[in-house]
Amino acid sequence: MAEEEIKGPKKKLRTPEEASIDPAAQQMLRLADELGLSTAFSRADLMSACPIGSAGLCCDLCGMGPCRMTKDGMTGVCGATVDTIQARNFIRAVAAGSAAHSDHGRDMAFTLKAVANGEAEGYAIRDVAKLHNVAALYDIPIENRTPEEIANDLADLYIAQFGQQRGAIVPAQRAPAKRRKLWQEQGVIPRGVDREVVEALHRTHMGDDQEPTHILHHAVRTALADGWGGSMIATDVSDILFGTPAPLLGEANLGVLKHDMVNVIVHGHEPTLSQMVVAASQDPEIIAYAKAAGANGINLSGICCTANEILMRQGIPAAGNFLQQELAILTGSVEAMVVDVQCIMQGLVALSQNFHTKIITTSPKVRIKGATHIEFDEHHALTIAKNILKQAIDNYVNRGEVHIPSFKSSLIPGFSHEYINYMLGGSYRASFRPLNDAIMSGRIRGVAAIVGCTNPRVQHDAYHGTLTGALIRQDVLVVETGCSAIANAKLGFLLGETGIDQVGPGLREVCETIGIPPVLHMGSCVDNTRILTVLTQMVEEGGLGDDIDKVPAVGIAPEWMSEKALSIATYCAASGAYVIMGGSNPVEGKGDKIPDSLLVSEFMRSGWEELYGGKLEFVREPEEMLRRTLEHIDKKRAALGLPAYDPSRFGKSGDARLREIEVLPFEERQAAVYGRRAAG
Ligand code: BF8
Numbered sequence: 001m002a003e004e005e006i007k008g009p010k011k012k013l014r015t016p017e018e019a020s021i022d023p024a025a026q027q028m029l030r031l032a033d034e035l036g037l038s039t040a041f042s043r044a045d046l047m048s049a050c051p052i053g054s055a056g057l058c059c060d061l062c063g064m065g066p067c068r069m070t071k072d073g074m075t076g077v078c079g080a081t082v083d084t085i086q087a088r089n090f091i092r093a094v095a096a097g098s099a100a101h102s103d104h105g106r107d108m109a110f111t112l113k114a115v116a117n118g119e120a121e122g123y124a125i126r127d128v129a130k131l132h133n134v135a136a137l138y139d140i141p142i143e144n145r146t147p148e149e150i151a152n153d154l155a156d157l158y159i160a161q162f163g164q165q166r167g168a169i170v171p172a173q174r175a176p177a178k179r180r181k182l183w184q185e186q187g188v189i190p191r192g193v194d195r196e197v198v199e200a201l202h203r204t205h206m207g208d209d210q211e212p213t214h215i216l217h218h219a220v221r222t223a224l225a226d227g228w229g230g231s232m233i234a235t236d237v238s239d240i241l242f243g244t245p246a247p248l249l250g251e252a253n254l255g256v257l258k259h260d261m262v263n264v265i266v267h268g269h270e271p272t273l274s275q276m277v278v279a280a281s282q283d284p285e286i287i288a289y290a291k292a293a294g295a296n297g298i299n300l301s302g303i304c305c306t307a308n309e310i311l312m313r314q315g316i317p318a319a320g321n322f323l324q325q326e327l328a329i330l331t332g333s334v335e336a337m338v339v340d341v342q343c344i345m346q347g348l349v350a351l352s353q354n355f356h357t358k359i360i361t362t363s364p365k366v367r368i369k370g371a372t373h374i375e376f377d378e379h380h381a382l383t384i385a386k387n388i389l390k391q392a393i394d395n396y397v398n399r400g401e402v403h404i405p406s407f408k409s410s411l412i413p414g415f416s417h418e419y420i421n422y423m424l425g426g427s428y429r430a431s432f433r434p435l436n437d438a439i440m441s442g443r444i445r446g447v448a449a450i451v452g453c454t455n456p457r458v459q460h461d462a463y464h465g466t467l468t469g470a471l472i473r474q475d476v477l478v479v480e481t482g483c484s485a486i487a488n489a490k491l492g493f494l495l496g497e498t499g500i501d502q503v504g505p506g507l508r509e510v511c512e513t514i515g516i517p518p519v520l521h522m523g524s525c526v527d528n529t530r531i532l533t534v535l536t537q538m539v540e541e542g543g544l545g546d547d548i549d550k551v552p553a554v555g556i557a558p559e560w561m562s563e564k565a566l567s568i569a570t571y572c573a574a575s576g577a578y579v580i581m582g583g584s585n586p587v588e589g590k591g592d593k594i595p596d597s598l599l600v601s602e603f604m605r606s607g608w609e610e611l612y613g614g615k616l617e618f619v620r621e622p623e624e625m626l627r628r629t630l631e632h633i634d635k636k637r638a639a640l641g642l643p644a645y646d647p648s649r650f651g652k653s654g655d656a657r658l659r660e661i662e663v664l665p666f667e668e669r670q671a672a673v674y675g676r677r678a679a680g
Contacts (some may be wrong), residue, residue: 013045020323020460022490024254024405028327031403037354039326040345044456055588056086056600062206071593080210083599086587087212088204090566090600091219093586095200097567098222100342101526102193102230103365104270106162108237111272111378113155115241116148122276122382125151126243130418134236138170151240158233164192171236172228175532176539178547179576183224186611188217188574190225197222213603220574220612227529227571234526238309242275245312245414245523252307252489254324255408256317257333261299262290264392265319265328268340269524271309273362273376273385274302277338278314280385286393293393303328304343305482305524312413312523320490321461321483322561323454329357333402336392340376341366343453343562356398360388411494413485413521417533423514432534432541434514439552440543443506445475445645446633449531449572451484452557452565455583461487463558463582466622467629468493472518474630475504475647479534482525484557493519505651528568531555532575545640549576549613552636554629558582558622573604573614578632580625585618 016029019041032039038046052058052068059076060066067076067085075081080088114120125131125147131154132142140153161169168189172180183189190196200222203209209218239245257263264281266274280286281298290297302310303325307318319328322343328334329351336358337348349370352359361367362376362384374388415423424434438444448471454460464487468478472493480488488494493502494517503511503518511518522530535548544551555572557565560581569579587604589596601618609615619625634645 011046011048013042018459019456021462021465022253022407022460024320024407024490025324025327025460027403027405027407028254028330031330035330035354037330037351038347039330039351040323040347040456041460043347049457049584051590054584054586055590055594056089056586057082057590057594059085059088061088061204069594070590072595078206082594083212084210084215086598086600087215087219090587091200091215091222092204093563093566094219094223094570095197097563097565098193098226098230099197100564101226101234101567102162104341104526105230105232105234105237106159107270107272108234108241109155109158112151112237112241113159114378116152116155118148120378121380122279122385123241123378125240127240130236130244131240134240137174158237161229161233162192163194165195166191169225169229171232172224174232174536175228175575176536176547182547182612183574186217188221188224190221190229193222193225193230196225212599213607216600216603216607219570220608223567223570224574226567227532227575231526232529232532235523235529238271239416242271242309242313244418245416246419247412247414248312248315250311250315250317250411250413250489251408252311252318252320252411252486253408254319254328254331254405256299256301256319257328257331257404258296258299259333259402259404260296262293262295262297262393262396263299263301263334264389265301265303265334265337266306266310267303267325267337268344268363269305269309269342269526270340270363271306272378272381273338273340274306274310275313276381276385277388278310278316280382280389283386286386286389289390290393290396293396295393295396298389298393303337305526306340308413308482308485308521308524308527312521317408318486318489321454321486323456323460326351329355331402331404332356332400333404335395335399336360336388338362338388339366342564344368356395356400358391358395360391362388407490409490409492409495411489411521412517413489413494415479415516415520415522417522417530417537420520420534421537423516432537436538436541436543438506438510440642442643442645443475443510443650444477445504445506445630446552446554446637447477447479448553448629449479449481449528449555450488450558451481451525451528451555451568453483453559453561454487455559455561458559458583460559461490463622463625464488465491465493467556467558467626468519469502470626471629472503472507475507475645475650476629476633477507477510478519479522479531480519481522481527481531484559485521485523488519489521493517494521505647506649509650525564525568528572532572535575535577547576547613550636550640551576552633552640552642553577554632555579556582556625556629558625569616573608573616574612576612576614578614579616580628581616581618582620582622582625585620588618
């Protein structure tokens with residue numbers, strides 16, 4: 001939609017520099033302005049967020065409303081209070097987020113079943129070691145059995161988890177023992193996600209659950225069924241089918257698009273299709289077909305979490321994160337954008353009509369008016385992937401003027417929890433001991449997971465970058481997933497040599513010793529479960545307390561926008577983490593009219609902390625997010641009896657010390673190296 005088509009008073013558009021810190025994004029936003037085309041950035045500028053809806057103060061759950069809470073003490077037509085309405089809106093968002101992640105996990109489990117039974121064209125079990133490890137967790141027999149036999153049993157077990165009616169789902173047994181006991185006592189140990197999501201919807205139907213904390217209690221259970229259920233299953237099965245990630249070299253940003261090749265972008269979440277598109281793009285028949293069309297081959301790249309899935313396993317470049325999906329089309333160089341599920345903007349189709357780009361939907365669950373639909377079916381995946389690529393190649397001839405920004409950055413993705421375990425101790429001593437020791441000594445002050453979306457209501461990528469830079473300077477090890485990982489990849493934080501100069505002295509010693517970047521890319525959003533696993537293993541290794549809430553760690557989603565992010569935040573808080581969300585606050589107060597210390601936000605902060613040791617806070621300013629993160633980490637260090645953070649104690653050895661010595665005057669350098677002054 002062009003800017004002038006939007007009705008209402010003219011609002012001020014941000015400059016490209018105000019809208020994004022990414023020079024590639026800025027270049028495309030300037031082009032959009034010149035062409036008079038709208039993007040999510042300009043649409044966000046032109047349409048203020050609804051102040052009532054964004055704070056969870058609108059109840060549209062029945063036909064007597066929608067009721068808008070605008071004053072303290074107001075109720076809806078049915079008498080529902082502000083607190084009840086906010087809690088209901090919150091749990092509905094958590095349920096939708098849990099459903100999205102977990103349905104992805106379910107599809108992965110069905111694909112595993114099809115592969116195990118030889119019914120999935122083109123797929124194979126790539127990581128038998130992970131299959132054995134996961135099967136062993138559930139006492140599935142391994143000895144003298146083929147991978148397919150084991151995978152069949154695991155697939156059956158996992159498929160059954162989604163509809164588990166009573167009792168805990170099996171992946172929940174992977175949480176620390178104390179945490180599981182706590183969940184049992186609190187009555188939130190998760191059953192199957194299907195049951196929890198249905199109950200969340202039932203409870204919020206008109207005339208059901210009206211006690212806000214009781215509603216939030218079930219929000220916790222619903223989210224746990226995602227984090228320790230659907231999402232964990234998605235990660236496990238993706239690794240088994242496509243390989244557990246290990247570090248490799250990749251690239252990120254729109255500069256990965258190519259002038260002389262057929263550019264195909266895969267966008268969405270489920271790796272089943274994207275992995276097969278990767279395989280098809282390397283097929284000699286497809287390469288020959290592209291060459292016959294005058295191109296130099298197929299150039300595949302990704303957007304959003306699909307990008308992370310193929311980046312960390314095959315090194316396929318990431319064209320960008322969530323807010324760059326439209327910007328990729330603006331380059332005029334994309335023959336096809338192939339989408340599956342989640343985070344796909346409807347605006348893509350309207351925008352693509354100004355260029356030659358084909359938007360191809362593939363999921364039976366997702367159609368967009370105006371897009372081409374080629375339905376994906378894992379039983380014929382390779383054939384379908386080749387068909388999609390042929391359509392893209394046929395479209396190459398229609399390419400017009402091209403504006404590909406030159407910006408791209410290198411990165412090293414692929415830090416699965418298995419690899420982190422290995423890198424800390426090698427094959428024979430793989431363990432979290434070195435990481436725990438580094439935290440206990442104070443070389444690493446603590447750990448921050450910076451995750452989640454980008455959101456056009458805040459400057460694109462800015463909060464991810466600001467927080468990451470500030471935290472690694474203060475010796476906090478940062479782990480990353482989702483669109484945040486792509487943001488920081490573009491900023492160079494995910495590459496050892498680039499990032500290392502900006503790192504605090506203790507963390508730098510650890511990074512130089514192990515040979516890792518200070519910011520570790522751990523995968524897509526479902527892979528936040530890898531972070532749960534790392535935290536559990538740190539607890540089990542010893543020295544950092546007996547449960548996740550004791551570990552000096554914080555989770556931050558500074559530019560969040562999706563309901564999935566609210567589910568992640570909730571399961572992380574209920575797992576014991578302190579979670580900070582930036583951007584908008586869906587349980588906010590409204591000044592004097594509706595005071596800020598509302599029951600719901602207060603309960604997520606102090607109530608959850610009392611019950612679970614973790615808490616959820618919404619904080620707008622990055623400086624305040626940083627302050628609270630460091631305060632929390634230092635508080636947890638003190639509670640464990642660890643030495644207070646003191647950067648002056650470290651950084652006097654290794655490369656860091658050598659670099660200091662290099663700049664000394666000659667005599668002092670000699671003294672530093674040889675322990676004596678130069679003769680004469
Ligand atoms: O699941 S970080 S914008 S792409 S929701 Fe979406 Fe947010 Fe990106 Fe991945 Ni996650």
